[in-house]
Amino acid sequence: MATQIVMDHTGDTRHQFDPSDAAGVAEAEARFKELTGAGFTAAVRTGRGQSKVVAKFDPAAEETLFIPRLKGG
Amino acid sequence: MLHHRSYSQPRWARVLDDYCLSPLESEERGQDLLRQWLSPEQVEQYDKYQHFEVVGCDTGTRYRILRGKIMNIVELTADGRVTRRWCFAPEGTLATGDVMLAQKIALETFELNALAIANHDGRQGSVFPSRSFLDIDEPVWLVLGFACFSTLVWSFFYIVF
Numbered sequence: 001m002a003t004q005i006v007m008d009h010t011g012d013t014r015h016q017f018d019p020s021d022a023a024g025v026a027e028a029e030a031r032f033k034e035l036t037g038a039g040f041t042a043a044v045r046t047g048r049g050q051s052k053v054v055a056k057f058d059p060a061a062e063e064t065l066f067i068p069r070l071k072g073g
Numbered sequence: 074m075l076h077h078r079s080y081s082q083p084r085w086a087r088v089l090d091d092y093c094l095s096p097l098e099s100e101e102r103g104q105d106l107l108r109q110w111l112s113p114e115q116v117e118q119y120d121k122y123q124h125f126e127v128v129g130c131d132t133g134t135r136y137r138i139l140r141g142k143i144m145n146i147v148e149l150t151a152d153g154r155v156t157r158r159w160c161f162a163p164e165g166t167l168a169t170g171d172v173m174l175a176q177k178i179a180l181e182t183f184e185l186n187a188l189a190i191a192n193h194d195g196r197q198g199s200v201f202p203s204r205s206f207l208d209i210d211e212p213v214w215l216v217l218g219f220a221c222f223s224t225l226v227w228s229f230f231y232i233v234f
Contacts, residue, residue: 005106007174009166009167011098011099043182051182052182053178053182067163068167070163070175070187
């Protein structure tokens with residue numbers, strides 16, 4: 001199972017999908033496009049403590065984190 | 074497609090659940106998420122000192138991310154002195170752990186872009202202490218506050234009686 005984690009006021013909301021399920025992948029891809037289109041940054045965990053920012057949906061990514069748009073504090 | 078809080082609840086109940094989550098629960102979830110994405114060394118630092126260090130991907134600069142949401146990023150010199158404080162965070166009301174994780178990922182993967190939108194205090198000289206008066210621990214402030222309060226009370230009784 002792959003997980004999309006969206007940061008929000010509850011801490012985070014998680015959406016899981018089966019990479020072998022076409023319908024689930026399509027829904028996950030739509031969510032990816034919707035969130036990144038709204039200004040979220042998508043990051044994929046690549047190792048322990050390591051991550052990379054991705055611009056394209058990767059159904060093989062185990063965990064994708066969505067970070068709201070950054071602003072100066 | 075599964076949702077981690079879907080279970081057998083109807084949608085309205087999930088929405089209600091989300092909005093009824095106490096700030097404490099949100100903070101706990103944020104801390105859990107942060108720890109899942111930190112390296113073992115960063116977790117160790119965080120457990121010991123309530124901060125952890127990251128290295129900027131573009132400049133190699135070391136930053137210390139303190140537990141907090143505002144002006145909680147400290148830029149360090151090679152010898153560990155504080156040179157500047159940075160402040161940027163995700164939009165919206167997020168848990169402290171979420172904010173710190175966003176800051177870590179930003180500095181480690183798109184440092185200069187993140188700093189371009191960040192606010193900061195002025196660059197400090199090389200003699201700037203790594204621990205300013207603003208870093209005084211909360212208990213010390215409590216003791217100072219109690220001392221001031223006691224002095225005021227004592228002065229009041231001294232003047233009145």
